[in-house]
Amino acid sequence: QKLGLNELRERYLSFFESKGHLRLPSFPLVPQNDASLLLINSGMAPLKPYFTGKEEPPRKRVTTCQKCIRTPDIENVGKTARHGTFFEMLGNFSFGDYFKNEAIPWAWEFVTKDLKIPVERLWVSIYEDDDEAFEIWTKSVGIPAEKIVRMGKKDNFWEIGTGPCGPCSEIYFDRGEDKGCGSPDCKVGCDCDRYIEFWNLVFTQFNRDDEGNYTRLANPNIDTGMGLERLACIMQDVNNLFEVDTVRNVLNNVCSIAEVKYGENNKTDVSIRVITDHIRSTTMMVSDGVIPSNEGRGYVLRRLLRRAARHGKLLGVEGQFLYNLAMVVINESKEAYPELFEKAEYIQKVIKIEEEKFQHTIDQGLAILNGYISDLKSSSDKVLSGDKAFKLHDTFGFPFDLTREIAEENGFSVNEEEFRAEMEKQKTAAKIAQGNKDGAGWDDNIYSTLDKSIKTEFLGYGSFECDSNI
Ligand code: ATP
Ligand code: MG
Ligand code: MG
Ligand code: MG
Structure with a gap:
């Protein structure tokens, strides 16, 4: 019995409710009071005022399933297995509350215990300098070091101009050799669809100032995003999001x-x-x-x-x-x-x-x-x-x-x-x-x-x- 998309959404939201999160409905695709963004493109986008401290969140832990539009992916749509201009993003967020020590093990618990995705098929990426994340993945979660890939700023550091920013850690699923590009160099991070990225954990732990200095935030945030269709694609073992x-x-x-x-x-x-x-x-x-x-x-x-x-x-x-x-x-x-x-x-x-x-x-x-x-x-x-x-x-x-x-x-x-x-x-x-x-x-x-x-x-x-x- 394969879990449907609607069931997976529910599984995720109730899992994080059980971890003390408040479930909020999706925000509209049209940003509210935010002229800098044309359309909502991630779970965190409509929550920006809570991250920057401009507004008080209803609770310090929130979980959502957010409608997203990503038109920059348009050329990929229909060609890759994993890109849509529309998708739903599941997310759990901490506004200065819990941090990496909770976010990483919870993600792993959901994926391997609740959904029972086989551990052998999973890979993890971290930001190259993020030894803290490496320790948690290897020591608390118990992933072998060779399943952890270090990536550079382009892929695994989230930052937009000045303001809060920080390293990411992503979870990948190996869909098997037959789904890949066939290149001998094919590995996690390859642009083909063999190793599919499905969950991105962002650790907003720095503030970047005008001069490019990074200072550690006293109360760092957690912002995670998992594509619901990608998760369903993995769970239902189909070729792509459209199936x-x-x-x-x-x-x-x-x-x-x-x-x-x-x-x-x-x-x-x-x-x-x-x-x-x-x-x-x-x-x-x-x-x-x-x-x-x-x-x-x-x-x-x-x-x-x-x-x-x-x-x-x-x-x-x-x-x-x-x-x-x-x-x-x-x-x-x-x-x-x-x-x-x-x-x-x-x-x-x-x-x-x-x-x-x-x-x-x-x-x-x-x-x-x-x-x-x-x-x-x-x-x-x-x-x-x-x-x-x-x-x-x-x-x-x-x-x-x-x-x-x-x-x-x-x-x-x-x-x-x-x-x-x-x-x-x-x-x-x-x-x-x-x-x-x-x-x-x-x-x-x-x-x-x-x-x-x-x-x-x-x-x-x-x-x-x-x-x-x-
Ligand atoms: P990719 O590298 O595969 O393009 P991404 O790194 O751009 O993905 P993120 O910005 O980290 O994606 O977004 C968080 C999650 O949202 C991804 O891990 C993925 O599950 C999902 N996602 C991102 N873009 C799309 C898309 N165009 N269609 C469907 N799901 C998406
Ligand atoms: Mg992308
Ligand atoms: Mg990526
Ligand atoms: Mg990503």
């Missing part, structure tokens, strides 16, 4: 709507997983009050919806389908997030309107592309120029892979190199125009990850594609 029980139901619906089979063709599978992921993130975002627009989180939502719609086209789906899929997400998650059910009709409506708008864009682009293709047919050329593909993409918001797909159906290829060069030119121009707007370290840097095509398209069409006032 976890509740998520799989969404995936199956994608397949039946598109009339495609999962597991037969890699490219098709990627599209299926992308749609599965994006309908989850967008349903959750709309439920939390985000509406499609051309800036900020509304733009993130629009981009995700259109990306999902585009993959639907690649699978050969005709017309609008995402709003129906949203209902599957709602049904799978309403137990943990009752607000989904209450807002079901509204969520579907918002998604449907955006799908219709995208359809309009597609129709327009298709008309132009068909013109290019008939020109090609009456010439001896076999290649659609990168300029034309770029114009379709930039001015009409028509996705490049659709252009290629349709060109290929007609026996033509597209000059991708030329297209990429145009993209680069535009990116550089956009960067110069925008200046360096990073800075606030809490932001998840959405604009460097997502291309600007959709934005540009609306400039071209002016009024009718304005923000939707739903």
